[in-house]
Amino acid sequence: MTKRKILIIEKASELFAENGFNATSVQDITDACGISKGAFYLSFKSKDSLLFSIFEYFSSKLMNRMSGISDYKVNSKERLVLFFSIQFEEIARYSDFILMHMREQTNPINKEMMGIVNEMRQKTYEMQENLLIDVYGEEIQQHMPDLLVLLSGVVKGYIEIIVFNKDVLDYDGLARFIVERTDSLVMGLSEPFLKSEQLVGYNRVGSDLLITTKMLIKDIELLKLEITDDDLLVSLDVIQLELSLQEYRKPVLTGMMSNLENHVVTEKVLLKMKLFLGM
CATH class of the missing domain: 1.10.357.10 (Tetracycline Repressor, domain 2)
Structure with missing residues (x-):
């Protein structure tokens, strides 16, 4: 996260806490940060x-x-x-x-x-x-x-x-x-x-509605640090790339997921993927 984003976040949180979310304008935030509105919208939509x-x-x-x-x-x-x-x-x-x-x-x-x-x-x-x-x-x-x-x-x-x-x-x-x-x-x-x-959230995922592509990509990145098997790494790379697309292709994901079956180290990510895809 950039220094500008952190500045905006910290100043905005103070203003929201003091004045309320609805009563605080983007102009109020940019004034507090000493930046332009253009700079704000470069950081946040x-x-x-x-x-x-x-x-x-x-x-x-x-x-x-x-x-x-x-x-x-x-x-x-x-x-x-x-x-x-x-x-x-x-x-x-x-x-x-x-x-x-x-x-x-x-x-x-x-x-x-x-x-x-x-x-x-x-x-x-x-x-x-x-x-x-x-x-x-x-x-x-x-x-x-x-x-x-x-x-x-x-x-x-x-x-x-x-x-x-x-x-x-x-x-x-x-x-x-x-x-x-x-x-x-x-x-x-x-x-x-x-x-x-x-117990929801304890070594499991409560439902597919709680899983996001961002979470899955992060889990895959961490998992790849633990794996030395080249075939598994290639499959995870393909899945990660597909999830990063605006519209992922489910057949591609399910095909790569089949390569993760029967491996203890990939169990958690595979479960999340199945719940995410409604499988």
Whole structure:
């Protein structure tokens, strides 16, 4: 993302939070950024597309910060504390913008937006699962869906306080409090209640409406970094190129997908492709 786009995103998010989305004009944004309208439209097609980019930008920042937890030279429980505290810090930083978006019901959730939401949910579950196993051991794997739902509900409750009440909380202290409660939850586990397939976004995709070509291309790019098989790489290259077209050809995609069958490493991408194409 260019410096100009980041500038527009950050200034616009401040203006939207302060004045509201509908009351903020493109002229207001360009004045705040010190750029022309022409420069604005070179970066964004419209104010609506800018709003989507703000959401995407904030989501990426949050995911990048949480992904960097593994770089901290602390023990596994401290990493779990960081996982929660980072979420609270980022939500608090943009709470005014989030509240504005909720109140004005701007830019109703569409296919692309749902794609980002689903991708965030899945990545968050994956990171949280790894952290929980590091802290409590492999034996809690069977309880993971229940744990993720319980912790998600707790975290959501505190996020609502941060956003709606505008209370400045001790986010590190709150994260430690939640980890202590997690200790208690783990100690009280008996028989699992939920199965993994009942939890949307947990090692699966909820529906084809939540998958976008952008998500698939990104997944393919990451997958290619793990693969050394030339035949698989060629098939993935063709699929990626086809998805990047304005109108992809389903027969081409299905033909290349057949080459991905019966390979463990391609299972996830193949499943997403099938759901995306309605197969």
